[in-house]
Amino acid sequence: xxxxxxxxxxxxxxxxxxxxxxxxxxxxxxxxxxxxxxxxxxxxxxxxxxxxxxxxxxxxxxxxxxxxxxxxxxxxxxxxxxxxxxxxxxxxxxxxxxxxxxxxxxxxxxxxxxxxxxxxxxxxxxxxxxxxxxxxxxxxxxxxxxxxxxxxxxxxxxxxxxxxxxxxxxxxxxxxxxxxxxxxxxxxxxxxxxxxxxxxxxxxxxxx
Numbered sequence: 001x002x003x004x005x006x007x008x009x010x011x012x013x014x015x016x017x018x019x020x021x022x023x024x025x026x027x028x029x030x031x032x033x034x035x036x037x038x039x040x041x042x043x044x045x046x047x048x049x050x051x052x053x054x055x056x057x058x059x060x061x062x063x064x065x066x067x068x069x070x071x072x073x074x075x076x077x078x079x080x081x082x083x084x085x086x087x088x089x090x091x092x093x094x095x096x097x098x099x100x101x102x103x104x105x106x107x108x109x110x111x112x113x114x115x116x117x118x119x120x121x122x123x124x125x126x127x128x129x130x131x132x133x134x135x136x137x138x139x140x141x142x143x144x145x146x147x148x149x150x151x152x153x154x155x156x157x158x159x160x161x162x163x164x165x166x167x168x169x170x171x172x173x174x175x176x177x178x179x180x181x182x183x184x185x186x187x188x189x190x191x192x193x194x195x196x197x198x199x200x201x202x203x204x205x206x207x208x
Contacts, residue, residue, distance in 0.1 A: 004118070006125045006196055011145030014127050017196055019118075023206045028112045028119070033183065036109035039099040040184040051091030054079045060086070111206055113186040123192045124148060125199055131162040139166045143173070143193075150190035155181055157197040178202050 001018040002025050008014045019025075054060070060079030067074050081089035101109070117123040124146050131138055143152060154167060154175045164175045176185065178201040186192060194202075 002118075004123070004125050006127050007146055008127050009129065009142040009145065011147070017125055017199060019199060020203050020207050023111055023203050024114050024118045024123075026111045026115045028116045029108055030112075032105055032109045033112050033116075033187065035101060035105065036113075036183040037187065039101050040182060042097045042099045045097040047095045047097050049092045050094050051088040053089075053091070054081060054087030057085070057087045107206060109183045110181075110186075113183045114202070114206075117186060117192040122190060123194060125194055125196055127196050129154065129156060129163055129193075129195045130160070131166045134162055134165050136166050136169045139163070139173075140170060143170070143191075146193065148191035148193050151188060152191040152193055153181075153185050153189035155192075155194040155198045155202075157195055157201055179205075 002021055003016045003018055004024075005013050006015045006017050054077065057079045060077040060083075062078075064075045064078050065072065075083075077083075077086075079086045081087055114123075126142075126146060129142070150172060152173045154173065155178055156163060156175060157178055159177055167173050167175050174185065174189070178198040181202070
């Protein structure tokens with residue numbers, strides 16, 4: 001077990017939290033992280049792009065000129081790829097980009113991502129993230145007080161609409177819950193802010 005300091009929303013240290021080394025201090029597997037990030041990004045693609053081939057473009061049924069004795073190259077249709085308004089040669093067609101990972105790979109990737117944030121000192125544990133009203137200014141003050149800079153991922157234990165909406169207007173800040181975090185978002189942030197109860201939930205899931 002490793003100890004991490006816990007701060008409150010004003011940036012004051014209020015204690016420490018014990019986190020499992022198996023989840024937050026494991027060896028970082030960069031190859032698995034690469035696979036997980038690639039899988040995430042590829043799975044975001046809809047794959048609906050499509051171009052028309054020469055057989056799908058309307059018109060072009062008539063031979064533009066006779067085969068011989070014109071001095072020009074022979075042509076069979078005005079919808080061939082070399083013609084203006086012709087079909088597209090080798091253009092994209094609908095396809096699936098989905099890449100599947102095994103459960104074991106996903107688990108190793110998540111543990112590696114969490115451990116990398118702890119090792120780099122980018123993980124900040126806050127005892128409680130709460131808001132009495134919808135107030136962006138309160139959350140801006142909290143991020144400044146705890147030293148969260150740049151792209152920030154805020155992880156909550158449960159969905160709190162007041163907190164989520166208070167963060168919503170802050171550029172570069174994204175909120176998520178402990179049960180919906182993903183490897184890409186963790187690696188894509190420079191400040192990884194986690195509520196103490198959310199950290200325990202994550203630990204409970206990945207120590208099994």
